[in-house]
Structure formats: C-alpha cells, structure tokens
Amino acid sequence: MQERDLDRPHGVYAAVLTPFDDDEAPDPGALALHCRWLLGNGCDGLSVLGTTGEANSLSVDERLALLERLVDDGIPAPVLLPGTGCCALPDTVRLTRRAVELGCPGVLMLPPFYYKGVSEDGLFAAFSDVIERVGDAALRIYLYHFPQMSGVPLPAALIERLLARYPQTIAGIKDSSGDIGNMLANAARFPGLGVFSGSDELLLPLLRGGGAGCITGVSNVAAFLARTVDQGWRQGDADAAEAAQARLTEVRQAFLSFPLSAALKETLARHTGRGRWRRLRPPLLPLNATDADTLAERLSAIAFTPPSVP
DSSP: OOOOOTSOOEEEEEEEOOOBOSSOOOOOHHHHHHHHHHHHHSSEEESSSSSSTGGSSOOOHHHHHHHHHHHHOOOOGGGOBBOOOOOHHHHHHHHHHHHHHHTTTTTEEEEOOSSSSSOOHHHHHHHHHHHHHHOOOOOOOEEOOOOHHSSSSOOOOEEEEEEEEEEEEEEEEOOOOOOHHHHHHHHOOTTEEEEEEEEEHHHHHHHHHOOOEEESHHHHHHHHHHHHHHHHTTTOOOEEEEHHHHHHHHHHHHHSOOOOHHHHHHHHHHHHHOOGGGGOOTTTTOHHHHHHHHHHHHHHHOOOOOOOOO
C-alpha cells in the first residue's frame, strides 16, 4: 500500500447529481438533502457541479447560488470539490474565486473545451491565466481529464509544466477517460499528485498504483461499496477490497446501457419516492418508461438497493 497525503482530498467522492424543480430550476434544498445523505452513506467528499451534475447546462449565477446555498445549509465547505471549468476564462475565475473564498479545499477544473485541437501552450496559458487572476495561495486545482466529453485531453507534458510553475496549486487530477494505463502512469510520474478515477470499476487498480480514490456518478447510489473498497485497501484487507470492487463493478455495469445522469436520477426517484428526481435540463431527458423498467429489473436481478433515505 502506497502512502497518501491525507491532508488533501482522497477516498470516495460522489459526482453529485443536481436535482431540479417543476420549473427546471435547480433545487438547492433537495441538493443539500442529497448531499447529507451521501455523506452519511459512504462519501468522503462531494464533487458538485460536474458532468453528472449537469453543470454545463447551468448558468454561472445558478452554479454560484447552489454552491453558496450548500454551505449556508450546513454542508461543510471542506468536503466540497466543485466543478469550476468553463469555456470562458472569466467565468472560470469567478466560480473558482468564490469556491476558495467559501473554504473549499480544491476545485475540479475542465480546460476551456469549445475549441478543439488547441496547443499545449494554449492550454498552459489558460490554466495559468486562471491561477494568476484568482491570485490566492489557498487555491488547489484538480485538473479534469475527460477527452471523450470535452474533446480536449490533458497530456502528461502539460501536467508537468503546470506542476513546475505552480507546485502548490496543481493538487490532482480526475481521469474520466477510462484508461487505467494513463491513470497509473500519472500516479507514478507525479507521486505528489492526487489521481482520482472517474470510473468505478477502476478504483481498486488505481489505489494499488498509488491513486487517491474515485469521483464517480455511481457513488450517488453506491458510495458505500466504493468506501468498502477504499477502506479495505487502506487497512490491508485485500479480500474485502476485492469483493467490494467486484460488487461495485457489477452495479456499475447495470447502468452502462443508459445515459448515466438519467439512469441515476430514475433510480433515486424510485428509491426515494420523489418523482422530481427524474427531471433533467434539456437537452438531457429522463429515461423512457421501457428503459426505466429495464434498469430497475437489472438492479433487482443483482439484488442492489441504495441505502435507506430519511
């Protein structure tokens, strides 16, 4: 087992879903309730306002309001790792600065993702610009590598340059590429970097290679399984970690045939009895009735049920 810097975010983080009300507006009260439930059922932290949380369907004002309301509602800022990366650098700066002011231990930052095929120099300039404009020594950035969605990969050479210029600011990376080779290579090449998997099934292999943990959508319903993987590995209980990983992977596989945010929201709607959980902001849509029933049948077939709700 490789030692980790426990002063930095590590372990199991949910890529938190964003609930909406009947008018398709974000529902901050429902979000706070869900976050408290997640913290009580296996999550070490909460990555709000990311891909699973439909952040890029929200305005900057909506994202700021949700983040501020979470803290006002008693969700501790030190467990929050909010997404702040936008196409426009001033928006990224605004979100990032407020997250730091609120006391978040880090932010998860996509690169500017509209323009494709940009140079390494251009990406370096973008991250550097944000860091310099925020201008706060407390800022910690977790780079968000999700090339299938963003179309803008973050190569190791870029990470190396950013670490050389900003060794205290660049704290980690969430790798949602599904490429365990890339995750392990970054963990080995940059031992001080907190490498998180965005894929539930890769949690244990990454932990074994020196990774920090996971930030995943399925943790919205199965964080307790990921927690058992993480604790088993840290405590040297290989059998427990492997058994929990096999179960976590089985649950993840049940969701793979469906749009993830819609499938997770459908599962929470049925589990909690709160039909509003099905709401997504267009262009994302809820599962149709056939797919919703198929998903429920698959989860029933593997005897999976999320933890009880208040």
